[in-house]
Amino acid sequence: MEQRAFSRLAVSAAAALLALTTACTGGTVQGRPGASGLRDPYFPKAGNGGYRVDHYALDLDYDPADGQLHGTAVITARAEQGLSSFNLDFSGLKVEEVTVQGAGARYNRTGNELTVRPAEDLKKGEVFVTEVDYAGKPKTLVDPDQSKEGWITTGKDGAVGVGEPVGSMTWFPGNHHPSDKAAYDITITVPKGYEAVSNGELRTRTDLADGRTEFAWHSPEPMASYLATAVIGRYKVTTGRTPSGVALYTAVAPGEAAASAAPLARLPEMVEWGSGRFGPYPFGTAGAVVLPAGTLAYALETQTKPVFSGAPEEDELVLHELAHQWFGNSVSPKSWKDMWLNEGFAVYAEWLWAEDHGGPTAQQHFDAFLAGDTEVDDHADSDWDAFPPADPPGPEDISGNPVYYRGAMVLHRVRQEVGDEKFFALLRGWAADHRHANASTADFTAYAQEKTGHDLRKVWDVWLYGKARPR
Structure with missing residues (x-):
């Protein structure tokens, strides 16, 4: 497959960083395999151990006529241990070649795991560059809640790549867990007349001599892989x-x-x-x-x-x-169990928007959900009390109603306890102090108590973790 200019630049930059790192990490390499999963409570095989990714450079070439995707992924990462092998999450597409530090690497596939064995063991702390060339017709996955993700065709001649929670592995190899965020450069080449949209800033749009158009997108801020997208169509x-x-x-x-x-x-x-x-x-x-x-x-x-x-x-x-x-993308969950930090905050933002724009107040929304009053909110009769927002029973529940609506109610209970001034300072502080990072439920509860100076343990016990419907 044709090598794009940005991929060469990514390799060159990584090589310079590698030289500096290697000079500082001398000593005997004692490599061992990196873990094939991060043991997430709901998706234990998602993500991989032994390294963290700094940057993805994805070069995608898609033909809507036959649905074929040709891709090159250049992944710059840092070893957190000596590595004799490491894994990438990758599903479906055929791997054509893998190199590590520019040298051919052995690889094999089991399920959704691509195991890579570099020609030489990697040192702890070493910055290394892995390049994977691949091709095929990417597939659609069905989530535990029966919704679809991955690579999905749109209309007669388009496609979209979406990844929550693990669908991104159907269109590029990577460390597909929200706890490992990285910068991205995504270049998409499509037939002339099509648009190709991805995350961040459109750096260049180039009409090529062969009648195709190349779109180069740049995302400098860290991004969890499930938030990456590629949209192709008219x-x-x-x-x-x-x-x-x-x-x-x-x-x-x-x-x-x-x-x-x-x-x-x-x-x-x-x-x-x-x-x-x-x-x-x-x-x-x-x-x-x-x-x-x-x-x-x-x-x-x-x-x-x-x-x-x-x-x-x-x-x-x-x-x-x-x-x-703000809540989910910049401040991202440490595990999929922390989804209420995404969805509860986003629902509460809806309530605040309505409160500030002549609609029901957050208090009215809160009361409606407590009473099941659908005249104020048509979601108020949902099974929001089926389980605690911080403890979904299984992977099919991480986007369940309690995560959204009872999660928002947790925030309103905090607001009731501490007052508006401290509460809104808490929201701004949480977003600022965890900007472009990851956080867990335990991080939030500790942060809320520290920043407000209030003992909120009863709020957490009843509203965040309690199983009985609060009164």
Whole structure:
């Protein structure tokens, strides 16, 4: 496969860093295999041990006519131990070649694990570059909750790659667990006339001599792999800026343009509002992608450009996915058990938006869910009390209603206990102090008590971990 310029630059930069690292890490290598999973409570085989990724350079070439994807992944990582071998999560596509530090590496595949054996063991602390060339027709996965993710075709001649929780492994190899975040450069080549959209900033758009177009996207801020996306199709693209200067990029399927116009028009206002409530917007760009209706059964907070399946029917849906840019994307979960830190915060952001814009207050939402009053919120009769938000029973429950709505109620109970001034300082402090990092439920509960000066153990016992419906 043709080697793109950005991939060569990525290898060159990594080689320079490697030389410095190798000079400082002398001594005998005592390599051993890296773990083939991080033992996440719900997805124990997701992610891999023994290294952390600094940067992904993905070069993707997609032909909508036959659904074939040709890819090169250049992965720059740092060994956390001496490594005789290490694993990458990768599903379905055929591996054509693997190199480590420029030398051919042996590899084998078992299930969704690609095990790589470098020609020479890697030293602890060593920066190393792995390049994987691969091809094939990427597949769609079915999650434990029966929703679809991975690589999904859209309409007659498009596709989208989405990854929550593990679907990204169907279109690029990597360390696919939210605890290992990295910077990304994603270049996508498609036939002329198609748009190719990904995360971050569009650096270049180049019409090639062979009649194709190359789109180079750059994401300097750390990103969990489940938030990466690649969207290909005949989209209507609009660009602009918020009043404070955040770049905006939206791509809308033509059939959804009219219905999407009104909710997307409020995106600049929402970015400014969120910056006031939660602190500065954490990324250099914002935006949205509206897929053809029916592509997915959900919207997803893919970093900087959430994807919506059909026109978002309510402003609150746009606001929900935007709020994730602070809570979930910038502050990411340490494990999939911490999902209420994503979804509970995003639902509470919806309640605050309504409170600030003439709708029901957060207190009214809270009371409605406690009473099952659907006149205030049509989700209020959901099974939000089926399990505690911080302890979903299984992987099919990490996006269950209690994670969303009872998670939001936890936050409101904290607000009731500490008062508005301390509560909103807590939200801004949490987003600032954990910016572009990972955090767990235990991190949040400790942080909340320290920053507010309140003993909140009864709130956690009853609302966050309690199994009985609170009264």
